[in-house]
Amino acid sequence: MxxxxxxxxxxxxxxxxxxxxxxxxxxxxxxxxxxxxxxxxxxxxxxxxxxxxxxxxxxxxxxxxxxxxxxxxxxxxxxxxxxxxxxxxxxMRATIIDDENAWFGLEQEYFLFRDGRPLGWPKDGGFPSPQGPYYTGVGYQNVGDIARKIVDEHLDLCLAAGINHEGINAEVAKGQWEFQVFAKGSKKCADDIWVARYLLSRLCEKYCIDVEWHCKPFKGDWNGSGMHCNFSTEYLRTVGGKEYFLKLMDAFEKNKDEHIAAYGPDNHLRLTGLHETQSIDKFSWGVADRGASIRVPHSFVKNDYKGYLEDRRPNSQGDPYRICSRVLQTIAEVPTE
CATH class of the missing domain: 3.10.20.70 (Glutamine synthetase, N-terminal domain)
Structure with missing residues (x-):
């Protein structure tokens, strides 16, 4: 049987x-x-x-x-x-704000570690060559001999599980990777991220490799790991408008500290203003500006401020239930009429 x-x-x-x-x-x-x-x-x-x-x-x-x-x-x-x-x-799942018309895409970054060091980093405690060629890189010098096998196998496991991966890529720092998950409804997206994390951690057991989720495993001139939160509501997708968008950004700025508190611990190590985004004590938005707190796509502006937005502050070890809930709490403060 x-x-x-x-x-x-x-x-x-x-x-x-x-x-x-x-x-x-x-x-x-x-x-x-x-x-x-x-x-x-x-x-x-x-x-x-x-x-x-x-x-x-x-x-x-x-x-x-x-x-x-x-x-x-x-x-x-x-x-x-x-x-x-x-x-x-x-x-935290029991308290999440959920709306099937709220769409979320989370970009999960992470490092693959062996013996306490990212894959490809010198074993003697030194550092690899500076960042530059690793992002979306190809070739042994950039991605090594096992990482791509792991991330491809993880992708297959997630797709077989019904998780809507939208892409994977090598990231800015050596040994750093990313996968992106999209779902309709905050609860669904957060569930999928947790299951994808589980599948990756379990998969890496057989390769004697650990997944490092910490947002800044190495200080200095090395990118940390984020979990950029792309979001839209039905109103943002169908109505939008510059006036509504500016009010929304005012609400995000007003709730800056509440967002940082929900976006994962140790973000002060990552949000320095030198690498991925704006410094932790400030809020800004900008069109196609990866140094902003919220990055606005060109397509959003061209489409009369309709579409999706990207909050770049959530970090790689953040709880997606808390992250999505905090975003929806702030959106709910802005009248749509």
């Missing part, structure tokens, strides 16, 4: 960045939807989500993905619940 492997994954209670956790449930039938996946439990005292004297936590399945990395496999994305059925305090 065929058995099916259901990998229940969830976010633990570590702060400021939660870790992905997972354990396998064996089923006699393949689930056709997430409703076919029963609730399960785990020991929250081992994940900083409960005390030892009352350690039971509940896994509530919320999304189902095919898992091409395992025969007869599925990934079950879960929310963590308390025994009384209410969301656990660490459960």
């Amino acid at each position: 065929t058995k099916y492997k259901l990998e229940y994954i969830w976010l633990d209670g570590y702060q400021p960045v939660p870790n992905l956790r997972g354990k396998t449930r064996i089923a006699s039938e393949a689930p056709k939807s997430v409703e076919d996946c029963p609730e399960w439990g785990f020991d929250g005292s081992s994940t900083q989500q409960a005390e030892g004297h009352s350690s039971d936590c509940i896994l509530k399945p919320v999304a189902l993905y095919p898992d091409a990395g395992r025969p007869n496999g599925f990934i079950v994305m879960c929310e963590v619940m308390l025994p009384d059925g209410t969301p656990h305090p660490s459960n």
